[in-house]
Amino acid sequence: MNLAQLNIARMLAPIDSLVMKDFVDNLDRINALADKSDGFVWRLKGESENATAIRVFEDDFLIINMSVWKDRNALFEYVYASDHVEVFRRKKEWFSNMKEMHMALWFVEEGHVPSPEEAKKRLKYLRQHGETPYAFSFKSKFTPEDLKNYLQSTS
Numbered sequence: 299m300n301l302a303q304l305n306i307a308r309m310l311a312p313i314d315s316l317v318m319k320d321f322v323d324n325l326d327r328i329n330a331l332a333d334k335s336d337g338f339v340w341r342l343k344g345e346s347e348n349a350t351a352i353r354v355f356e357d358d359f360l361i362i363n364m365s366v367w368k369d370r371n372a373l374f375e376y377v378y379a380s381d382h383v384e385v386f387r388r389k390k391e392w393f394s395n396m397k398e399m400h401m402a403l404w405f406v407e408e409g410h411v412p413s414p415e416e417a418k419k420r421l422k423y424l425r426q427h428g429e430t431p432y433a434f435s436f437k438s439k440f441t442p443e444d445l446k447n448y449l450q451s452t453s
Contacts, residue, residue, distance in 0.1 A: 299408065305401040306360050307363075342364035
């Protein structure tokens with residue numbers, strides 16, 4: 299199985315504003331870094347090669363990032379141990395602090411490309427039920443076997 303991730307963020311200003319300029323100017327570089335990272339499988343993108351124009355939520359200031367990775371370690375290395383971290387550290391310049399959980403991880407079968415609606419469902423589940431093998435954050439170290447056992451126990 300692979301690991302899917304959803305991350306949403308509420309922009310401080312419209313995507314084409316001066317406030318968001320440095321973020322937008324770094325998108326192609328950071329997305330290219332993801333595409334070349336060990337363990338990268340897939341990422342959501344629209345016509346502009348990123349997902350900033352894809353609206354999944356009714357709030358026009360919410361942007362979405364979705365991707366699939368070979369495993370948790372591959373995603374973790376990209377997020378926290380690559381040049382991505384320099385942009386990640388600047389998030390307060392572009393995005394408001396979200397009170398609710400704004401990211402979710404979950405396992406997908408190899409070859410499965412999750413839809414934004416599937417991701418939205420996992421985030422909602424995580425917000426309502428907390429971390430389980432069905433939807434979780436980096437704090438948890440669930441395995442595909444944990445998911446199998448969890449699904450058997452809830453059916």
